[in-house]
Structures are given as structure tokens and as C-alpha cells.
Amino acid sequence: MGILQDLEYRNLINQMTDREGLEEKLNNGKTAFYCGFDPTADSLHVGHLLVIMTMRRLQQAGHQPIPLVGGATGMIGDPSGKKAERTLNESSVVEQWSERIKGQLSKFLDFEAENNPAQIANNYDWIGDMDVITFLRDVGKYFPLNYMLAKESVESRLEAGISFTEFTYMILQSYDFLQLYRQKDCRLQLGGSDQWGNITAGLELIRKAGEEEKAFGLTIPLVTKSDGTKFGKTEGGAIWLDPEKTTPYEFYQFWINTDDRDVVKFLKYFSFKSKEEIGALEEQVQSAPEKRAAQKALAEELTALVHGDAALEQAIKISEALFSGQLSELSGAEIEQGFKDVPSFQMESKGDIGLIDLLVASKISPSKRQAREDITNGAISINGERCQDLEKVVGADSRIDDRFVVIRRGKKKYFLIRY
Numbered sequence: 045m046g047i048l049q050d051l052e053y054r055n056l057i058n059q060m061t062d063r064e065g066l067e068e069k070l071n072n073g074k075t076a077f078y079c080g081f082d083p084t085a086d087s088l089h090v091g092h093l094l095v096i097m098t099m100r101r102l103q104q105a106g107h108q109p110i111p112l113v114g115g116a117t118g119m120i121g122d123p124s125g126k127k128a129e130r131t132l133n134e135s136s137v138v139e140q141w142s143e144r145i146k147g148q149l150s151k152f153l154d155f156e157a158e159n160n161p162a163q164i165a166n167n168y169d170w171i172g173d174m175d176v177i178t179f180l181r182d183v184g185k186y187f188p189l190n191y192m193l194a195k196e197s198v199e200s201r202l203e204a205g206i207s208f209t210e211f212t213y214m215i216l217q218s219y220d221f222l223q224l225y226r227q228k229d230c231r232l233q234l235g236g237s238d239q240w241g242n243i244t245a246g247l248e249l250i251r252k253a254g255e256e257e258k259a260f261g262l263t264i265p266l267v268t269k270s271d272g273t274k275f276g277k278t279e280g281g282a283i284w285l286d287p288e289k290t291t292p293y294e295f296y297q298f299w300i301n302t303d304d305r306d307v308v309k310f311l312k313y314f315s316f317k318s319k320e321e322i323g324a325l326e327e328q329v330q331s332a333p334e335k336r337a338a339q340k341a342l343a344e345e346l347t348a349l350v351h352g353d354a355a356l357e358q359a360i361k362i363s364e365a366l367f368s369g370q371l372s373e374l375s376g377a378e379i380e381q382g383f384k385d386v387p388s389f390q391m392e393s394k395g396d397i398g399l400i401d402l403l404v405a406s407k408i409s410p411s412k413r414q415a416r417e418d419i420t421n422g423a424i425s426i427n428g429e430r431c432q433d434l435e436k437v438v439g440a441d442s443r444i445d446d447r448f449v450v451i452r453r454g455k456k457k458y459f460l461i462r463y
Contacts, residue, residue, distance in 0.1 A: 045319075046067065046070070046071060047070055047101065047102060047105035047107075048063070048066070048067050048070060050101065050105075051098070051101065053312070053319060054312040054313060055265065055309070055312060055313070056094075056098055056101075056264050056265070056312075056313065057262065057263075057264065057265075058237040058240075058263045058264055058265040058266075059237070059240055059261075059262070059263045060260065060261065060262040060263070061244070061247060061260050061261045061262075062258070062260060065258060065260065066232070066260045066262070069231060069232075069260065070105070070107065073106075074106055074107055074108055074159065074160050075107045075108070075231055075232055076107070076108040076110055076224075076228055076229050076230040076231060076232075077099075077102060077107055077108070077109060077110065077230060077231070077232035077233065077234055078109070078110035078111070078112050078165070078220075078221075078224050078228075078230050078232075078233055078234070079095055079099055079109075079110075079111060079112065079233070079234040079235055080112040080113075080114055080117070080167075080217065080220065080235070081111060081112065081113055081114065081145055081149075082114035082117055082118040083113060083114060083115070083118040083144075083145055086140070086144050086286070087144060087145075087148065087284045087285055087286035087289055088145060088148050088149075088284070088285045088286075089276060089282045089283055089284045089285060089290075090275070090276040090282075090283045090284075090285070090298070091267070091275070091276045091282075092285075093285070093314060093346075094236075094264055094267055094313055094314065095234060095235065095236060095264055096149070096152050096153075097152070097313070097314055098234060098264055099111070099152070099153060099234065100152050100153060100316075101316075102234075103153060103154060103157070103160060103162065106159070106160060107160060107232075108160040108161070108162070108163070109153050109160075109162045109163075110162070110163050110164075110165050110224060110228055110230055111146075111149050111153065111162060111164055111165070112164075112165045112166070112167060112220060112224070113145055113146060113164060113165070113166045113167075114166075114167055115139065115166040115167060115168030115169075115172070116166075116167045116168040116171035116172055116216065117167055117171070117213060117216050117217060117220070120209055120210065120212070120213055120216065144286075146164050148285050148286070149162075149164070151285075151349070151350065152349070163228065165224065165228070167216070167220045167223075170219070170220075170223045171216060171219070171220075179215075183215055183218075183219050183249075184212075184215060186248075186249050186252045186253070187214075187215055187218075187245070187249075191245075191248075192211070192214060192215075192245075195214060195241035195242075195245065196240075196241055197214065197238070197241045197242065198211065198214070198241075213242075214241065214242050214245050215245075217242045217245070217246060218242065218245045218246040218248070218249040219246075219249065220246070221233050221243075221246030221247070221249065221250060221259070222246065222249050222250055222253055222255075225250055225255060225259055226255075230259075231257070231258075231259050231260060232259065232260045232261070232262065233246060233247075233259070233260075233261050233262075234262050234263075234264070235261075235262075235263050235264075236263060236264060236266065237263045237264065237265055237266050238266070239263055240261070240263050243261035243263065244261060246259075246261070247259055247260075247261055267313065269303065269306055270303055270305035270306050271303060271305075278298065283295060283298050285350055287351055287355070291381040291384055292347055292350075292351040292355035292356070292358060292359045292381070293358070293359045293362045293363070293378075293381040293382055293384075294381070294384065295346075295347055295350065295351065295359070296343050296344075296347045296356070296359035296360070296363065297343075297359075297363070298343075299339065299342050299343035299346055299347070300336070300339050300340065300342075300343040300363070301339070302338075302339050302342060302343075304329055304333050307325075307329060307338040307339050307342060308322065308325070308326045308329060308338065310342055311325060311326075311338060311341070311342055314342065314345075314346055315341070315342060315345050315346070316345070317341070317345070325337060325338040325341055326338070344356060344360075347359055358378060358381070359381075361373075361374070361378065362374060362378050362381055362382040365378075365382070365428075366382055368428075369425070369428035369429075370428055371427045371428035371444070371450050372427045372428065372429075372444065374444065375444075375445055376444055376445025376446075376447045376448055377445075379444055379445070379447075379448045379450065379460070380448075383448075383450060383458060383460045386458045386459060386460050387458075387459050387460070388459070388460040388461070388462055389405070389406035389407070389408075389459065389460070389461050389462065390462050391461060391462065391463050394440070394443075394446075394463050395439075396437050396438065396439040396440075397437070397438050397439075398435075398436070398437055398438070399415075399419065399424070399426075399431065399433070399434075399436040399437070399438055400412055400415045400416060400419070400434065402438050402451075402461070403415040403418065403419075403424070403451070406451075406459060406461060408451055408453050408459050409453070416434060418453060419431065419432055419433070419434055419436075420432060420434065423453055423454050424451065424452070424453060425451065425452040426438070426442055426449060426450070426451055427442065427444060427449065427450050428450070428452075438461075443463060446463065447462065447463050448460060448461065448462060448463070449461040449463075
């Protein structure tokens, strides 16, 4: 199966220019291709993951990825898919974020490959020192106003308003494609479905600039969920690839909680499992959905890829401990991961304290009377073990890593006592 056929099997192609020409190009030796990443935050998130995985597939098929960090365009902002203009960031912030993105991409793309190593590029290198006369005379002249106004990314913003700054983004991205075409023999631009207008504008610039060899564009679809909620978002916010922003446990849980209606689609999108392996997992979704075999396969593969095998093992350990209630088996670091978003209470000292007083002080129970009732009724658990002792004293022997005590009230309400 060729790379385009594999992408089509996985439903990873939204639009492309000249399918036959692109297939011939990809089937006849190494092709350099690029995708842009504007540094609008200090980390990539799972919304970027689909295009990154597609780049990885193309590299594994023998082609050369050029991840382009938008050191220049990141200071302007892409209007595509946006309802309002974003806040512009300082150049120092964009530069710092650019470096972090480079580091994250190295987890997915091989920068040491012998024949087709990934090469980072930064469009600040050719845009940063360009003067306005050069920009208008040598680049802007190729863009008729009516052509730009017809692009969806611009047309959709006309009523609400679009600044000249964002209006020029299409020209700058097109110029990126031309520069990579000339400097690195890049013949293909990859992007999300919202980038189609920018990509085709770049192809038009390459043609008008007199370049003879044809270039191509390919977009991947927008990831949607069957329940109508936005992919990559949870109650806690975005799912980031940075473990400091989204822990490996949270990342693992995001995928393990995939809806049965979405899991096969996500396996095709994000997993590197074969067609046969995905087919077998699809059968298990139908025959034994309660085992969640497909979700586990998806969560394990992606957590290992993004965070490493050790982080995956830790995420599984935390998940199993929470399911079984054996919280005392977890380390302090694992407790911190597993209970990152639960209500917490900071103890001022490590002295012993009666359980009733602790429940009231930490506002787990609203009063001593309610605390006694909760304990007597068996509603209180300490580190996973039910406690019905009204005289219970919480001391050093109850602390995990001498730092935490986990209290559960009822079946699902967890609280973290920090020392």
C-alpha cells in the first residue's frame, strides 16, 4: 500500500491538489514537505497531533519533513478559523515558545535519519529582516485584492472586521512556501483543513514567481467527536503535549475515555497499528465493548510515544490504584498526578489531628456533627481504606511520602490533604 493509499484508508486526506501528480511525486524518490507551527503558546496540544502524526507517516515512507516554526508569523496571527484577532505576543516570548516547540517535535520526527532527516526551519530567517518595500514590490504584487477577499479565511472575517496585519498573513505563509521551495527543494505543504486557502495561495505564488517544477498541497480533516463536544478539550482545559501542563496520567485518561463511536476513527488517525490490527480491535468494540480493548490500545500507544514507556507504566499504575482503591501503593509523585485537579487543603503542620477535626478544617464535612455522621455511615475513606472510627487520629502513619493524605467522601468526591 502506497503512502497516499494508507492516508486515504485512515481518512486523513481532506483535500489535495492534483492527486495523480502528487502520487507520482511521492512514488519516485524522496520528497521534501513542510507544515507550519505558529508559536502561539508554550506547548503544542493534541489538536496538533494529527498533522504531526501525518508528518511522521510521510517520513516513515521515505520523505523528508520540514517542520516550520513561525517565528515571524507567530507575531502576527493566522485569521483562519478565528472569529476575532488574537493578542499579539512580544518577539522574546515567541522566540522562547519556538524553542519549546522544536523540542516537542523531536519526539515524533527523526532528526538523525540517514537519508531523510527532519529539518527545523524558522520563517523569521527570511521575513524578520525584510523591509516593507521589498515585501510590497517582490511579494505583494502577486496577490490581487479580489483573489484574497475570496479566500474563506478572509471572507468569514469581513463583517466582524479583520486588520491589515492579519490580512497579510496569507501572503507571508505563501512566501514561506516559495522560500522553502527554493532553499530546500520543498514540493509539498501539509496543513489542517482550515489552511487550504493559504496553501493554494502559496502554490499560486510559486507558479507566478516563475518556478517550473510543480508543487502540491494536502490538508487533513478537522478532528470531530460523535457527541458534538470539541476534540482535545476537557473540563480542565486543553490536553497539552507538555507533561508539566498535562500530566501523563491525564493524557492517558483522555484517550482511555474515548467514546466507542470514535475509538476506531482515532485508531486510524493517531495509531501506527496496521489495517489488520485495527480491524481486530474494531471487532472487539462490537463484541466486547465493556473490555475497552481498543481504548487501552490507543491510550497505551500514544502515551508511550508522547511521554515514554516509564510514564505510561506510571499512568497505568495510577489508573489501577484509583480503580481498586489501593492508594497507599502510590508514591507522592503519582498521587500528585492522579489528584492534580481535586480540591486540596494545605496543612500548616505535620502534627497529629483527629479525623473529625480534619474533615471540618478542610471543609470536607461542613460541621463536626456531619463529620461524625459521615464517619459512622462509612462515607469516609483514608487513602482508599474506609474508616468508621470516630476516634481516628490522622498522623505520620497516614501520610503518603510524608506529603499527602487522600480522603474520599461518598463514592466519588476526593480531597487531597497536603503537608
